[in-house]
């Protein structure tokens with residue numbers, strides 16, 4: 001199986017718009033920023049570090065867009081307020097917010113520490129809530145908020161704090177879509193499957209293999225494949241998409257583990273083993 005690293009995508013209505021992306025220095029964040037810059041967006045890229053990743057500066061070069069970088073810890077309410085005040089000073093409408101920053105934590109229920117649980121919830125769930133609360137007042141009709149969930153938000157992935165935080169983000173998405181929809185502000189959530197980023201570089205190999213065995217497309221995803229869906233949701237091409245949950249996971253959650261059953265039956269048939277009850 002192959003995939004296309006560069007996904008050309010032209011969304012002309014995004015040109016000249018201002019959009020905030022959190023966790024911009026990470027794998028998917030970089031791809032989202034690069035695609036938005038290529039579409040002429042002024043991207044306010046934020047992350048924990050003081051400086052942007054070199055890849056963000058490289059993406060800005062020769063693009064139609066502009067990159068502005070700000071250090072922001074998404075779990076800090078004061079940080080979000082500073083960012084909102086700074087954007088307000090610039091006097092521009094904010095078109096979009098991509099709540100992309102997130103951290104994994106791969107402990108099970110009997111092992112998870114309270115401090116780790118609280119940190120995961122603070123970054124993965126409270127962060128997006130604070131971002132929407134502080135930045136949506138800068139938005140007008142036509143604006144778009146995109147939350148980055150996870151396939152773990154659609155199933156019982158063993159990573160208890162991470163999974164709970166992403167299920168919570170689904171609830172936040174639907175509440176906000178309902179409350180901001182009447183203002184013409186759309187809110188949606190994208191659920192990545194296994195995407196090749198620094199976050200997954202530390203994933204146990206057995207987990208990688210197990211997920212691949214359950215993914216109908218039988219490959220991992222690339223950050224650009226998430227960025228393409230995020231950019232679509234930010235654009236007018238998605239003008240009537242509000243409160244939607246979009247898995248971008250090679251069919252992993254759609255199959256719901258049934259790929260294992262399907263493959264097992266197919267393998268048995270190929271080996272000429274009986275696949276029907278003898279009486280039928």
Ligand SMILES: NC(=O)c1ccc[n+]([C@@H]2O[C@H](COP(=O)([O-])OP(=O)(O)OC[C@H]3O[C@@H](n4cnc5c(N)ncnc54)[C@H](O)[C@@H]3O)[C@@H](O)[C@H]2O)c1
Pocket residue numbers: 022023024025026027028029046047048049072073074075099100101102103104123148149150151152191192193194195196197198199200
């Ligand atoms: N990679 C995957 O397979 C996958 C699957 C499902 C969901 N996701 C989600 O996609 C999003 C992006 O993940 P990624 O794979 O690009 O991860 P990544 O680790 O490559 O990047 C995450 C970025 O978030 C930043 N970050 C961490 N804590 C922060 C904080 N408190 N404030 C601001 N920034 C912070 C990091 O510095 C990093 O740059 C996350 O929300 C993640 O949960 C990823």
